[in-house]
Amino acid sequence: MDAAQLIIFLSPTAPRRLRVIENILVGKRTVSTLYWGMRYHQLSWLGYEKRLTRKVMDQTVLELKNKGLITVVKTDAQLTELGVAEQQRLFKQQYQPQHLNIRLVVDVETFWQRLLLATQVVSEQAYQNKHYYPLQVNWQVKQFIKRWFRQFYTTNLKGEFQAFWQTFLTQLPNDQALLMSRLLVGHQRPGETLMQVGHDFELTETEVKVMTTDLICQLAKMVSHTKIDSFRSLLTGLSRSLISTSAQQTLHSFMAGKSLEVISHQRQLKLSTVREHLLEAAIMLPPEQFDFQRILPAQLVTQMQARLAKTPLDQWQFTQVADLSVEFWQFRLLEILRSKQTDDKH
Amino acid sequence: MISTEQLYQTLQKRFGFSHFRAGQLEALTALTAGQNTLAVLPTGAGKTLIYELYGAVTQQLVLIVSPLISLMQDQVTTLNVKGEKRAAALTSLMTYPEKNWVLQHLAAYRFLFVSPEMLSQDAVLSALQNVSLGLLVVDEAHCISTWGPDFRPEYLLLGQIRHQLNDPLTLMTTATATQHVKTDIKQKLQLPDATEVVLPIDRQNIFLDVAQFETQPDKDDRLVELVTTLKKPGVVYFSSKKKANETAELLALKTHCRVAAYHADLDAETRFKVQQQFMQDQLDVICATSAFGMGIDKNNVRFVIHYHVPSDLEAYWQEIGRAGRDGKQSIAILLYQPGDEQIAQFLSDATVPQENEIHYYFQQNEPQVAGDEKANLIWFYKQHHYRENQVQVLFERRREQRMVAFQKMMGYLRTPTCKRQYVQRYFDQAATLDELPKDCCSSDQPDIDLAALGLIAADDSAATGQSEDSASWQAILTQLFNGDSGADAV
DSSP states (O other): OOHHHHHHHOOSSSOEEHHHHHHHHHTOOOHHHHHHHHHTTOGGGTTTTTTOOHHHHHHHHHHHHHTTSEEEETTEEEEOHHHHHHHHHHHHHSOOOSOGGGGGTBOHHHHHHHHHHHHHHHHHHHTTOOOOOOOOOOHHHHHHHHHHHHHHTTSOHHHHHHHHHHHHHHTSOHHHHHHHHHHOOBTTBOOOOHHHHHHHTTOOHHHHHHHHHHHHHHHHHHHHHOOOHHHHGGGTTOBOOSSOHHHHHHHHHHHTTOOHHHHHHHTTOOHHHHHHHHHHHHHHSOGGGSOHHHHSOHHHHHHHHHHHTTSOGGGOOGGGTTTSSOOHHHHHHHHHHHHHHHSOOO | OOOHHHHHHHIIIIIOOSSOOTTHHHHHHHHHTTOOEEEEOOTTSOHHHHHHHHHHHHTOEEEEEOSOHHHHHHHHHHHHHTTOOOEEEEOTTSOHHHHHHHHHTGGGOSEEEEOHHHHTSHHHHHHHHTSOEEEEEETTTHHHHHTTTTSOGGGGGHHHHHHHTTOOOEEEEESOOOHHHHHHHHHHTTOTTOEEEEOOOOOTTEEEEEEEOSSHHHHHHHHHHHHHHBOSOEEEEOSOHHHHHHHHHHHHHHSSSOEEEEOTTSOHHHHHHHHHHHHTTOOSEEEEOTTSOTTOOOTTOOEEEESSOOSSHHHHHHHHTTSOTTSSOEEEEEEEOTTHHHHHHHHHHHHSOOHHHHHHHHHOOSOOOTTOHHHHHHHHHHHTTOOHHHHHHHHHHHHHHHHHHHHHHHHHHHOSSOHHHHHHHHTTOOOOGGGSOSSOBTTTOTTOOTTTTTOBOSOSOOOOOSOGGGSSHHHHHHHHTTOOTTOOOO
């Protein structure tokens, strides 16, 4: 996280909650964080920077404030005119990621470790070298690649890898292709660090990390579409669900027609937890995978909409509808539905 | 009984050497005679060969207690690279089923690495009780003495654990140990009669230099100058990760050297790359914390510079021992600025709990959250039925010991007399004057001519920048896969 990155997450038209931006980056999956993360179009960044600290966040905010790029009221921040200009400049000049949402369904960090180690192993094999110092990866990845190599070493790995990387790098702009290739590890090539390539390409640490993460996401996409077994198997076991396992079970029972009370009883969960699970599912999944109507009867929706029609979505207040027979979580669900119907970009 | 001849045969067959290095045969002979052994051999003397060869000759399981996960992984990798596949490290990074799998297949392993914390776990201990252990190795055994009470107290349990493992034959290895530390190691492992194999710790080809500065900018200027002029590769050590990062940037900016930082905050991929670039002479200088070095075997390091004063002479000697393993002239330079001792003092205070902290944590009835090291430390003692006043005394004594150790370190940089003799006396290895090298230290030769030592780089063009074959991604792929440069995309 640096100042340039934080600016990208802020808006010129409305204040945004700094705690939401922070929690999204850290990867906290509370309903409130996910809801506002959706509103800010930031969900694809969920868990992008798990080690982000409050201290770094505060310093970054202070830096933007001191430069007059943002105004801060309590813990909400909004871009100033100067900030808007800076944001537009950054959008034009800095690399903007396009593929990060694949992170939500694939463990791309582990995928990259596997691919990087596999590439090294194949490179050494291409030189018939068995005595080399392999990348230090965690035990699971190491075991996985050992098994993977045992399965595929007799196939034409060298040819497959060279062709794969060639195909991938060819479709990239030249500087991105060069940057990516310099990260690779192999025979007599220890590979370069992010900081080193960043330095050579005049990118900040934050920029180079965003760019490589986005490139790795593209790699994962390409591998998921390939027919070559040795590559496709590198994704084995790495798919992630958009919602937590527990929320998935709740959703399954709900979609099978069970009432919330029955689900609560059967799964021994508090009713409030069951509701949170459903809200999480409603936020994260495409709208057709969630039965909004069961929780939001048409009449109730009409009633609420009559009250809320003139208010922009992000300024809706529960107090506007509190006297109707509606609970807060139903109100939130209507917000989610409205968000998805109008400007959902996920 | 294994004969000396058998040892030589295995040395030749397995390792391709015809001669043992100093100390190795003595330690092996003691072990094969069934004697528990404390081997104090300098860094780079080949301590690991002792237990590798012992395992190879006796065909029995060797259990190695090691302080750092990264070091264990390094050792396993090194064994793998040499062709020994039956090596594993049991670490906290493994999942429960993975650990279990290793424990249930102990017979399949020849070398097993564990941390003292891991070894203290009941499941691990009982699995090991059911196999026949050929040798127990306590690697970096000085940790028992220097790390015991205020950091990783499980080291203190090793004596008792050894009994629970049915008193296996034991090898303790370390690079640096004073008489006090040697006695402490043997006492804590309850092996007072262990045979000692001790080699001189002195490294005659390392010139010992101390330079003092009034201000930090002066110190930085001198560092830039040294890094520019000295023969490379070299390592600069720092007490702070932040300073290591900053200085790496400064040096990259102000010299033509290829520089990188190395410390525990970097991710594993970056650490691997930096380490390998350094090993393959693609980096000139590493700005590191003490996380760098254990397990690094690079022969041609020409200088080790310390930007901060280390906490004791043991640490200092271990770190400068990475210079000049090829036997050629090298130099160790300690850059000192009055006030630096406060940093070391602060770091020391930060790890040893104070009286009120001990009292506070003793009142708590819960094991503490991960990350609060002091709380966990006190919890360890509570778990092992220590009383508060015992712990108070323990840490009070510990603080004093560390203070004394640090004062000895300060004594090294302040002494107007020979620094080498100072170190030798510290390690109870006094040498006579005629055993000192011609070029010894900055006390004897305050205006040492680096050129006369042959330590000046030919020119300041160490950095070749981007090498030819990194100019295009196509060239990189060709090199990686040993391919035809004209291969077409599919």
